[in-house]
Amino acid sequence: MDSRSQEAHVTSTAVQTTPEVSPEKYDLVIIGSGTGAKLSAWTLGKLGWRIAVIERQYIGGACNNIACLPSKNLIYTAQISSYAHRLKEFGMEATNLTVNMSGVRERKRQMVNGEIEGDSNLFRLTGGELILGVGRMVGPKLVEVITNDGKKRLLEGTQILIGTGSRAVIDETPGLRESNPLTHIEALELGIIPDHLVILGAGYVGLEFAQAMRRLGSRVTLIDRGERILKQEDPDVSEAVLDLLRYEGIELLLEATVAYVSGESGKQVSLTIDQSGRQVTLNATHILVTTKRIPNTDGLGLDSAGVETNAEGYIRVNEHLQTTASGVWAVGDVAGTPKFTHAAFHDFQVFTDNVSGGHKSTEGRLIPFCLFLDPELARVGLNETEAKARGIKYRLFKLPIGVVLRARATMEKRGFMKALVAPDSGKIIGFLSFGANAGEVMAAVQMAMIAGLPYIALTDAILTHPTMAEGLKFLFLSQLTGSEIT
Ligand SMILES: Cc1cc2nc3c(=O)[nH]c(=O)nc-3n(C[C@H](O)[C@H](O)[C@H](O)COP(=O)(O)OP(=O)(O)OC[C@H]3O[C@@H](n4cnc5c(N)ncnc54)[C@H](O)[C@@H]3O)c2cc1C
Ligand SMILES: NC(=O)c1ccc[n+]([C@@H]2O[C@H](COP(=O)([O-])OP(=O)(O)OC[C@H]3O[C@@H](n4cnc5c(N)ncnc54)[C@H](O)[C@@H]3O)[C@@H](O)[C@H]2O)c1
Numbered sequence: 001m002d003s004r005s006q007e008a009h010v011t012s013t014a015v016q017t018t019p020e021v022s023p024e025k026y027d028l029v030i031i032g033s034g035t036g037a038k039l040s041a042w043t044l045g046k047l048g049w050r051i052a053v054i055e056r057q058y059i060g061g062a063c064n065n066i067a068c069l070p071s072k073n074l075i076y077t078a079q080i081s082s083y084a085h086r087l088k089e090f091g092m093e094a095t096n097l098t099v100n101m102s103g104v105r106e107r108k109r110q111m112v113n114g115e116i117e118g119d120s121n122l123f124r125l126t127g128g129e130l131i132l133g134v135g136r137m138v139g140p141k142l143v144e145v146i147t148n149d150g151k152k153r154l155l156e157g158t159q160i161l162i163g164t165g166s167r168a169v170i171d172e173t174p175g176l177r178e179s180n181p182l183t184h185i186e187a188l189e190l191g192i193i194p195d196h197l198v199i200l201g202a203g204y205v206g207l208e209f210a211q212a213m214r215r216l217g218s219r220v221t222l223i224d225r226g227e228r229i230l231k232q233e234d235p236d237v238s239e240a241v242l243d244l245l246r247y248e249g250i251e252l253l254l255e256a257t258v259a260y261v262s263g264e265s266g267k268q269v270s271l272t273i274d275q276s277g278r279q280v281t282l283n284a285t286h287i288l289v290t291t292k293r294i295p296n297t298d299g300l301g302l303d304s305a306g307v308e309t310n311a312e313g314y315i316r317v318n319e320h321l322q323t324t325a326s327g328v329w330a331v332g333d334v335a336g337t338p339k340f341t342h343a344a345f346h347d348f349q350v351f352t353d354n355v356s357g358g359h360k361s362t363e364g365r366l367i368p369f370c371l372f373l374d375p376e377l378a379r380v381g382l383n384e385t386e387a388k389a390r391g392i393k394y395r396l397f398k399l400p401i402g403v404v405l406r407a408r409a410t411m412e413k414r415g416f417m418k419a420l421v422a423p424d425s426g427k428i429i430g431f432l433s434f435g436a437n438a439g440e441v442m443a444a445v446q447m448a449m450i451a452g453l454p455y456i457a458l459t460d461a462i463l464t465h466p467t468m469a470e471g472l473k474f475l476f477l478s479q480l481t482g483s484e485i486t
Pocket of ligand 2: 200201204208223230257290292293339340369371
């Protein structure tokens with residue numbers, strides 16, 4: 001068990017049996033107040049359901065407090081810092097640029113506090129009772145809460161919803177835990193710029209932090225055990241992101257694992273690394289661990305309620321998000337949903353529909369992603385690797401971002417767009433953009449995919465000039481007039 005992360009695991013209290021007190025009755029008892037959970041509470045609360053939401057630490061969940069939003073706040077600040085360092089390129093000069101991390105942190109805290117206040121208001125306005133404390137199941141439909149002010153309550157729900165999320169873990173590499181490394185939670189609370197930050201894991205969290213912290217002034221070394229970064233993406237995508245990391249001055253050790261660590265993160269650390277059969281020693285000031293997340297199911301008393309988990313501890317749910325126990329549902333990371341807030345959002349829609357008698361399903365849903373590097377990397381649907389693995393034929397459209405007139409105007413030409421189109425129907429089956437505003441551009445393609453439009457609909461559309469979305473027209477015309485365009 002990871003004792004380091006502030007996102008503390010559920011403490012299994014001594015109480016194992018149902019107390020004799022009669023339970024307080026609710027229509028819906030929710031454990032966790034993350035995206036899937038809070039939206040369910042607000043929506044059903046407004047409809048008059050009697051609801052209790054139990055949250056141990058982060059009102060509104062991880063996204064607002066310690067994950068998506070604060071990391072994007074930091075990334076935005078880092079982008080400003082990057083522009084400031086490029087002023088000369090824009091014909092401007094300024095002297096003595098310094099980054100004051102306590103100011104960076106204060107701006108982030110203001111944003112987070114605003115979100116907490118907004119969410120707390122929504123609980124009040126929609127009638128849900130927000131109980132601050134640790135919840136765990138003590139029987140079918142029975143939840144015990146140890147409130148943060150030390151009281152014990154027993155709640156019974158006609159329906160129970162579990163949305164307890166996931167948390168970062170620090171593995172058992174000798175000396176790693178003892179070095180007191182950062183997770184994303186502490187990294188978002190840094191009041192100083194690390195001289196040399198070593199990030200273990202070059203996945204989503206590792207990559208976003210690497211660029212942000214580098215831009216704020218840290219020396220950054222990324223370590224990953226994989227032979228390439230973003231191995232779920234096509235090789236040309238991994239290569240392009242690698243080029244970006246090099247350009248930013250981020251050091252990267254691939255096929256590398258840490259054998260042992262000595263010292264203390266925040267002061268001085270030494271990492272002994274096995275890399276492709278050789279040992280490398282790295283001295284740094286801080287370590288950030290982003291190698292693994294696990295579901296918050298331990299200590300939740302799921303056995304007592306007949307709620308089964310899979311081998312990795314995620315709650316087993318069907319396509320309607322029903323667990324193995326009648327009337328008990330799960331949403332978000334803890335239910336094995338891909339770890340994105342927008343996926344948890346859709347889980348809320350599936351849950352509230354089904355609990356009200358509908359049949360909305362998680363099956364076959366299109367879940368896009370956007371990795372918030374600068375430029376962004378966004379994808380929806382299949383990539384080439386996945387299409388080939390599934391034996392799906394496709395026609396490929398690929399366009400350098402430098403062809404898009406918006407990118408030419410701003411002179412931010414890094415990246416490319418790719419689309420996979422079904423040869424027979426002309427429908428788009430996959431789209432990726434690595435370029436400015438990729439997340440927004442992708443949404444336009446996603447709409448076309450949802451509507452089942454052929455790609456030609458985008459070449460026929462009149463798209464505003466000069467926007468990045470206009471590039472879609474160039475992309476899908478590129479095979480017709482390719483040599484003229486490039
Ligand atoms: C650094 C970082 C950046 C990210 N950026 C993005 C991004 O840009 N876009 C994106 O889509 N996704 C992003 N994610 C992923 C996203 O944060 C998660 O997928 C999302 O927050 C999951 O929401 P959830 O509803 O499952 O629950 P969570 O938001 O994890 O909420 C669960 C809540 O349950 C509480 N809880 C747990 N156990 C108990 C208990 N026993 N009793 C009471 N309360 C309990 C926790 O305190 C927590 O508040 C990021 C993740 C990280 C770590
Ligand atoms: N922009 C976004 O939407 C966003 C941002 C951050 C996180 N997220 C979500 O959170 C999830 C978790 O992100 P994450 O970055 O924590 O995990 P991840 O699974 O994306 O990355 C973990 C990385 O660590 C590496 N790794 C694992 N064990 C290692 C070891 N022992 N030594 C060296 N390298 C090792 C893996 O090869 C991988 O590259 C993501 O899958 C994503 O769904 C989303």
